[in-house]
Amino acid sequence: MGGVETHCENLYPLLKKLRRNDSFTIIGRKAYLPDRLSEYQGIRIVSLAHARGRHFETITNAVYGVLYARFVVHAQLLHLHGIGPALISPIAKLLGMRIIVTYHSKNYEHRKWNWFGKCALRVGELCSIQFGDEIIAVSRSLAMDLKRRFPQAANKIHFIPNGADHLLRPTTELCDVPDILSKYDLVKGRYIVTVGRLVPEKGFHDLIQAFKAADVDYKLVIVGDSERRDRYSSSLLAEASNSIVFTGVLKGDALQSILQGASLFVLPSYNEGLPIAALEAAVAGTPVLLSDIQPNRDLGLRPENYFKVGDVGQLRHRLTQDHATYKVARDAVLQDYNWANVCAQTDKVYSSVHF
Numbered sequence: 001m002g003g004v005e006t007h008c009e010n011l012y013p014l015l016k017k018l019r020r021n022d023s024f025t026i027i028g029r030k031a032y033l034p035d036r037l038s039e040y041q042g043i044r045i046v047s048l049a050h051a052r053g054r055h056f057e058t059i060t061n062a063v064y065g066v067l068y069a070r071f072v073v074h075a076q077l078l079h080l081h082g083i084g085p086a087l088i089s090p091i092a093k094l095l096g097m098r099i100i101v102t103y104h105s106k107n108y109e110h111r112k113w114n115w116f117g118k119c120a121l122r123v124g125e126l127c128s129i130q131f132g133d134e135i136i137a138v139s140r141s142l143a144m145d146l147k148r149r150f151p152q153a154a155n156k157i158h159f160i161p162n163g164a165d166h167l168l169r170p171t172t173e174l175c176d177v178p179d180i181l182s183k184y185d186l187v188k189g190r191y192i193v194t195v196g197r198l199v200p201e202k203g204f205h206d207l208i209q210a211f212k213a214a215d216v217d218y219k220l221v222i223v224g225d226s227e228r229r230d231r232y233s234s235s236l237l238a239e240a241s242n243s244i245v246f247t248g249v250l251k252g253d254a255l256q257s258i259l260q261g262a263s264l265f266v267l268p269s270y271n272e273g274l275p276i277a278a279l280e281a282a283v284a285g286t287p288v289l290l291s292d293i294q295p296n297r298d299l300g301l302r303p304e305n306y307f308k309v310g311d312v313g314q315l316r317h318r319l320t321q322d323h324a325t326y327k328v329a330r331d332a333v334l335q336d337y338n339w340a341n342v343c344a345q346t347d348k349v350y351s352s353v354h355f
Contacts, residue, residue, distance in 0.1 A: 163339030164279030
């Protein structure tokens with residue numbers, strides 16, 4: 001599960017409690033939602049079809065979704081997550097819906113897209129600006145960049161970050177999580193962890209290279225998977241060994257246990273929106289080491305918590321240092337990045353869109 005999914009999972013149940021007279025329906029892709037209809041904490045979840053292949057999957061599902069929203073749900077407000085789905089905002093506008101777009105990441109910078117996909121995503125960015133009634137950016141630098149490039153839309157661009165306190169809430173996903181470390185043959189305090197999709201922009205290839213060169217007495221644990229098996233994810237999984245462990249996707253108590261038991265969390269990414277995984281690690285009390293891309297620096301950590309993106313040599317050196325050096329102020333993270341505040345700010349945006 002990626003950052004957008006985590007964002008929606010934590011935001012909408014709180015919004016529903018705050019806006020009791022409104023009904024909420026989340027529309028997703030059939031490939032990831034096996035049940036045609038389901039419910040989660042008062043939120044109706046609908047799974048719709050889509051074309052196969054990464055270049056058409058999102059856009060076809062978004063087209064079906066906007067038609068379903070208008071003619072089945074009779075929605076008055078459509079909240080789109082990401083600049084890919086924002087491509088269909090002109091259709092939604094023609095059908096009479098108000099539109100909010102949450103801009104999570106500059107997806108056109110991701111390496112997986114060819115020139116056509118990148119062009120389409122840039123058009124989606126323009127559509128979000130042109131047709132969105134309000135736009136939410138999850139990082140401060142992203143909001144500032146959008147206001148700089150689109151000054152005519154500055155008054156409708158809002159910075160609302162992701163939250164980080166969801167791992168503190170009790171979950172029921174796994175009851176046997178005390179065994180999660182033994183399941184992967186891990187010892188508390190003797191492994192380094194990273195979390196994310198197995199895609200090039202996460203930079204896990206750099207981390208594996210730096211870890212192997214550092215030759216430290218730790219294991220490296222990579223939590224996450226890819227949407228589909230491709231050359232890149234296969235090359236990462238081929239590195240699995242006694243000292244490099246792939247767990248697949250973990251959530252809730254299992255993820256919290258893995259993070260709390262780690263000596264260090266590393267995020268070597270080349271591209272982010274606002275890194276929920278890094279926030280989760282900070283809340284878990286785990287020392288944090290991040291690449292120095294702007295969205296990571298938006299978290300406002302100390303200089304020693306960052307290394308130059310793509311610099312394997314510097315990362316190798318940082319892995320050999322005392323990991324306690326990278327401790328962060330957990331309470332400050334909880335104060336700045338909590339879902340109650342995110343919900344309250346989002347509610348204000350909803351209220352400003354008269355629907």
